[in-house]
Amino acid sequence: MxxxxxxxxxxxxxxxxxxxxxxxxxxxxxxxxxxxxxxxxxxxxxxxxxxxxxxxxxxxxxxxxxxxxxxxxxxxxxxxxxxxxxxxxxxxxxxxxxxxxxxxxxxxxxxxxxxxxxxxxxxxxxxxxxxxxxxxxxxVPVELAPGDTLKDVILKGEYARFLEQTRLPQLRPGHEPILFSKPGRYDVLLEHIRTHQYFMGLDQKRSVSWEEAVADWYDQLYLPTILEIRESGVLKDFPGRTEADLYLWISDHRYFLSKALGHDVGPEEALRSAQRQAHNPLRRWLERLSSWLLPKSLQPQ
The missing domain is CATH 3.90.1530 (Conserved hypothetical protein from pyrococcus furiosus pfu- 392566-001, ParB domain)
Known part of the structure; x- marks a missing residue:
């Protein structure tokens, strides 16, 4: 031929x-x-x-x-x-x-x-x-992988913006990756840090800088919760979700649980409550009907 x-x-x-x-x-x-x-x-x-x-x-x-x-x-x-x-x-x-x-x-x-x-x-x-x-x-602050889709690039773009705004790579070199499964969650995380900055100022009766708030949020809130998530193995009960997804839910859950009980329950107790919900048969039945018994931070789009 x-x-x-x-x-x-x-x-x-x-x-x-x-x-x-x-x-x-x-x-x-x-x-x-x-x-x-x-x-x-x-x-x-x-x-x-x-x-x-x-x-x-x-x-x-x-x-x-x-x-x-x-x-x-x-x-x-x-x-x-x-x-x-x-x-x-x-x-x-x-x-x-x-x-x-x-x-x-x-x-x-x-x-x-x-x-x-x-x-x-x-x-x-x-x-x-x-x-x-x-x-x-x-x-680039967040690298691409050959298998990344357009959604992955959007998520990594939001992550790059988050790192730029928080200066986390400079404040905590080698920090744990903060990855979400859906767009829009980094803005929620920034609001968490701003709230933490506000309450730090009230507790310490002084002006707290953004960099100080970011570092303290990572050390005292984010990292301990992530380590608890890993140690418990609870992430396997939430297929398709990430540690950062679960962190946001546990943070919200911890707030409402603390309000109900009248004291700060801490990340460990909030995590145990999350595990109980994950193993709830009714919850699993509702999941099969595509209704997540979770706040918006973990709901699929």
């Missing part, structure tokens, strides 16, 4: 493959879009460095600077003109052509193509493991 016919034959097979991928992702409720590089702005990049020519893993290329609409989540061509260009490159490759390195941005362990989208699509379709690339690496 001559290179032209073989390239066209492979392009037709690839078109069917892309269609099957799209159907399967829709059935699974999975997004089938390539990540746009523009979402990286939400991660608060602090600078970039040119790393030169490197050999990178093709599977870690997850997005594009300006051609993300032409490819699916697997970086395979989904538009007719993109498929035609893919076939032209494949024909040239079969005829012995060698292609120059692509240009990429590196964000954590993931890469976004600046130049060379069709060459990347060719490598992806053929199962190529590595590709040469000129790399520009971005410095």
């Amino acid at each position: 001559n290179p032209d016919r073989q390239a066209q034959f492979e392009a037709e097979a690839l078109s069917r493959r892309v269609l099957v991928h799209d159907i399967l992702r829709r059935l699974r409720g999975q997004p089938n879009d390539l990540l746009p590089y523009s979402v990286i702005a939400s991660l608060r990049p602090r600078g970039e460095s040119y790393r030169g020519l490197q050999t990178i893993e093709v599977d870690k290329i997850v997005g594009s600077v300006d051609r993300y609409g032409d490819f699916d989540a697997e970086f395979l061509p989904k538009e007719p003109h993109t498929l035609d260009r893919w076939a032209q490159l494949r024909q040239a490759q079969l005829q012995g052509a060698e292609f120059p390195p692509i240009d990429v941005y590196k964000v954590g362990e993931a890469y976004f193509v600046k130049d060379g989208n069709h060459r990347t699509a060719l490598a992806k379709a053929l199962g190529q493991r590595y590709i040469d690339a000129y790399v520009i690496e971005l410095e």
Whole structure:
């Protein structure tokens, strides 16, 4: 088979493959879009460095600077003109052509193509493991992983903003990660810290700085609760949730429980109450009806 016919034959097979991928992702409720590089702005990049020519893993290329609409989540061509260009490159490759390195941005362990989208699509379709690339690496407070979806990027963007506002990496280097399962929770956490700052000022009869409040909140409230969560193993009773999700619920639960009992119950007693609710048969029955007996901080969207 001559290179032209073989390239066209492979392009037709690839078109069917892309269609099957799209159907399967829709059935699974999975997004089938390539990540746009523009979402990286939400991660608060602090600078970039040119790393030169490197050999990178093709599977870690997850997005594009300006051609993300032409490819699916697997970086395979989904538009007719993109498929035609893919076939032209494949024909040239079969005829012995060698292609120059692509240009990429590196964000954590993931890469976004600046130049060379069709060459990347060719490598992806053929199962190529590595590709040469000129790399520009971005410095971000929260790194991306190759399997991250747009929702993951949004969550990590909110986390980056939270870290910037609290200066937690500077105040507590090596702090425990604070990760949520749904957007919008970091604003609630900031309000918790502001409330803690207010009551610290009342207790100590002085003005308490934001940095002091953040550090004390982490040391006296967040970290002890997280350690209790880990020691108890209660997180397994809340599938799909994170330690930070459970921290917010326990904090709210602790407040209302303390009001009801007339004294501060502490994180241990609040956690035991959470475990009792987690094992409540009625609660599990209601969960099967998609009604969570939890405040909004743990309700699924």
